Amino acid sequence: MGIVSPGFGGRRRSAPDLPPGQYLVEDFPVLTAGPTPRVDPADWRFTVTTEAGTVHEWDWAAFRALPTETPTVDLHCVTRWSKLATSWAGVSLDTLLEDVETSADYAYVQAYGGYTTNLPLEDLLDGQAWVAFRYDGEDLPAEHGGPARLLVPHLYLWKSAKWVRGITLTSQDEPGFWETAGYHSYGDPWREQRYWDS
Amino acid sequence: MTAENFLDGNVAGGPLQAFFSVDITAAIGECDHCGQTGRIAETRVYLQAPGVVVRCRGCEGVLLRVVEGPGRAWLDMRGLRTLQVSTG
Amino acid sequence: MSWRVGTVTALRDETPTARTLVLDVEGWPGHSAGQHVDVRLTAEDGYSATRSYSIASAPDGARVEITVERIDDGEVSPYLTRVVAVGQRLELRGPVGGWFVWRPAQDEPVQLVAGGSGVVPLMAIVRSHAQAAAGAPLRLLYAVRDPAAVLYREELRGRERDGLAVAFAYSRVAPEGSGRPPGRVDAALLAEVAFPPDTAPTAYVCGPTGFVETVADLLVTAGHEPRRVRTERFGPTGGRP
Numbered sequence: 001m002g003i004v005s006p007g008f009g010g011r012r013r014s015a016p017d018l019p020p021g022q023y024l025v026e027d028f029p030v031l032t033a034g035p036t037p038r039v040d041p042a043d044w045r046f047t048v049t050t051e052a053g054t055v056h057e058w059d060w061a062a063f064r065a066l067p068t069e070t071p072t073v074d075l076h077c078v079t080r081w082s083k084l085a086t087s088w089a090g091v092s093l094d095t096l097l098e099d100v101e102t103s104a105d106y107a108y109v110q111a112y113g114g115y116t117t118n119l120p121l122e123d124l125l126d127g128q129a130w131v132a133f134r135y136d137g138e139d140l141p142a143e144h145g146g147p148a149r150l151l152v153p154h155l156y157l158w159k160s161a162k163w164v165r166g167i168t169l170t171s172q173d174e175p176g177f178w179e180t181a182g183y184h185s186y187g188d189p190w191r192e193q194r195y196w197d198s
Numbered sequence: 199m200t201a202e203n204f205l206d207g208n209v210a211g212g213p214l215q216a217f218f219s220v221d222i223t224a225a226i227g228e229c230d231h232c233g234q235t236g237r238i239a240e241t242r243v244y245l246q247a248p249g250v251v252v253r254c255r256g257c258e259g260v261l262l263r264v265v266e267g268p269g270r271a272w273l274d275m276r277g278l279r280t281l282q283v284s285t286g
Numbered sequence: 287m288s289w290r291v292g293t294v295t296a297l298r299d300e301t302p303t304a305r306t307l308v309l310d311v312e313g314w315p316g317h318s319a320g321q322h323v324d325v326r327l328t329a330e331d332g333y334s335a336t337r338s339y340s341i342a343s344a345p346d347g348a349r350v351e352i353t354v355e356r357i358d359d360g361e362v363s364p365y366l367t368r369v370v371a372v373g374q375r376l377e378l379r380g381p382v383g384g385w386f387v388w389r390p391a392q393d394e395p396v397q398l399v400a401g402g403s404g405v406v407p408l409m410a411i412v413r414s415h416a417q418a419a420a421g422a423p424l425r426l427l428y429a430v431r432d433p434a435a436v437l438y439r440e441e442l443r444g445r446e447r448d449g450l451a452v453a454f455a456y457s458r459v460a461p462e463g464s465g466r467p468p469g470r471v472d473a474a475l476l477a478e479v480a481f482p483p484d485t486a487p488t489a490y491v492c493g494p495t496g497f498v499e500t501v502a503d504l505l506v507t508a509g510h511e512p513r514r515v516r517t518e519r520f521g522p523t524g525g526r527p
Contacts, residue, residue: 034260035258178248178265
């Protein structure tokens, strides 16, 4: 740890129920690793590709015709802010993957704009993940990943790919945009898995 | 004019000092995506992210990613084909 | 490359929202005008934040000055402009930058174009130019919101008397007798006050992203070679979150 600057950081709010090293925010910081993609729902597609190469595809109308859930979840960003009790509307990955035949163990997530991330397939299932299209009662704005983003709130937020366009199911874990550059392959905020283990 | 929140490559110079013995912002890099060459100082840098993302000014392809953790730093440079430095 | 330690030796208010920090930096290797430093603040719980700040001073041994404009909802600038005290030690990384740099050996004309606090690294060029008694012709165009927001006002006035060509472009409120109504930098203003393209100046443009885009485009459209237009954008936070 470097030289402590007395009185610095005093505005950050901690809370007992936050993961280690996190602080509370009330606003919703916008993080961007590049230009913000502007995707017209008319052109939007979401695909699931299995390890056998089978492609399942939804356009916006088909996607929006699926059953919707309205999760309220806590968000934990690896840059150390957490935002509690955020309300979303989205389609559960259980629904999207219902008819997908796979024995893959991993998911490689791709987004419009080129962003990628990876996680075990089981972390997308059992009510843990959604493709979200509404935040706080409004259509999801582009800066927060609209028209639709992945939402996997039990992992650090970089796993919740904005502008999601597809998931490829693989038998090998394939590191994504940040996972290739020092960030943890799994990213559990409660175990503070920020960076590579060694 | 654009609303995008990028800065010039100069700003990546600090994080990159951990990896190079010379100032790299004046070096000329070649983008592995589109082949454009230019000074690292003239690339587009996105800082509002978990790391520093350096993108090609021509095609917005990712040239460099720098992540700084406590006591460690990582550099992914697969988007950069070559780097030319001045040796005086 | 590790972090250096700088001790604050003096503080100077430039405007109601901008403060200059004078630092004495251990092991400072010297710098060139136009370079910047990264400043890292660490809280008692280990949380840290890093921001880049341009160096305002000409090379002078281990002494480094930065001028910080306060962003009210910012994380680092309110601390640097309100809390930091003389004698306090800060962590710095630098000097950084090898392209947005002016060196006294350059003999071509130098056109400086500043937007707001983008004047800081350009002031380092002005000061370095004066310190070296350099022969290269130098002009500064300084776009600023209103007269009260002008950084280094007295010093610039003095340097004008000594022959430096300074033109102000006030975007909101112009002082009486400025001879030009408030407005943005445009092609006509550049044609009037900047070195023409045929003198092949090197232009240094620093300011907020939109300002830099506009001015760089105007310069290139006017016939300046793109490779002679060096830019340094700064963002609303200028650093990592």
